[in-house]
Amino acid sequence: MNPPANSLGHPPGDTMFSKVYARIKQWERSWKSSFGTDISTPEGRRAARRHNNIVDHAFLRRILPNRYKLSDDAWRSNQPDPVHFPALAKIGIKSVINLRGPDRFSYYLFEKEACADYDMTLYDYELFARVLGSPDEYLQLLDLMDSVEKPMLIHCKSGADRTGIAAALYLLDQKGASIDAARAQLSLKYAHQRWSKAGILDHLLDTYAAHIEADPIPVRDWLANHYDPEAVTASFLAKRSKG
Structure with missing residues (x-):
């Protein structure tokens, strides 16, 4: 016999589990934001390094930088750690485009400091992995990638x-x-998973590919005059719902 449901139609155990889970997640968010915002003192730097390793998983990226050359002018990677900057300087990096946007936490503070130490200009330009940008956001990103000092x-x-997606747009627009x-x-x-919600980025490129089969226009023209993020999102969700 099933346990009686509460007023919302959920078994009591479900409600209790949901409350406990919500409290755990709230504690986790609070803990993650409770440190790692200061690198101005030795104690602050130690706490920030712990935050970077534990909360932002820098210990993995330190070993696996996911760094690849796109062209003589451009490279791609995951979040660079200070230990990566000698290698970045060796390959001549002059500009760093941070697609996570600015932040008050450890990873950003260490990156900003390292860029200054190695005479690299840091540009903050926030994108999202599971939500499409607007036409202007992608066009402005193309302008930024075109204008910064290279490599x-x-x-x-x-x-x-x-x-x-930034690398894909760069290659389409600036490398033909x-x-x-x-x-x-x-x-x-x-490490991109097309079958995940981030597959919406693949769907963006698929939509452009379908368009240029009949109308071979540059990606900038498509973004400016044909790209509809709401329509692309809707078609992606419809495709996912069909499995």
Whole structure:
């Protein structure tokens, strides 16, 4: 016999579990934001390093930078750690485009400091992995990638999704790459999972590919005059609902 449901129609155990889970998540969010916002003192730096390793998983990226060359002018990677900057300086990086946007936490503070130490200009430009940008957001990103001093490094947190779509758009716009070469920037090689919600970025490129079969226009023209993020999102969700 099933246990009686509460007024919302859920078994009592479900409600209790949901409350406990919500409290755990609330505690986790509070703990994650309780430190790692200061690198101005030795104690603050130690706490920030712990935050960077535990909360932002820097210990993994320190070993696996997910760094690849796109062209003589551009590289892609995950969030660079200070230990990576000697290698970045060696390959001549002059500009760093941070697709995570500015933040008050450890990873950003260490990156900002390292860029200053190695005479690299840091540009903050926030994108999202599971939500499409507007036409203007992608066009402005193309303008930014076109205008910064080269060679440049493009990165997000893991170097998989946001970095992948930025790399794809860069190759299409500034290197005249084929759509297949652009699509390859969103692949398991870079830890991108097409079947996840981040697959909406693949769907963006697929939509452009379908358009240029009949109307072969540059990606900038498509973004400015044909790209509809709401329609692309709707078709992606419909496709996912069919399995």
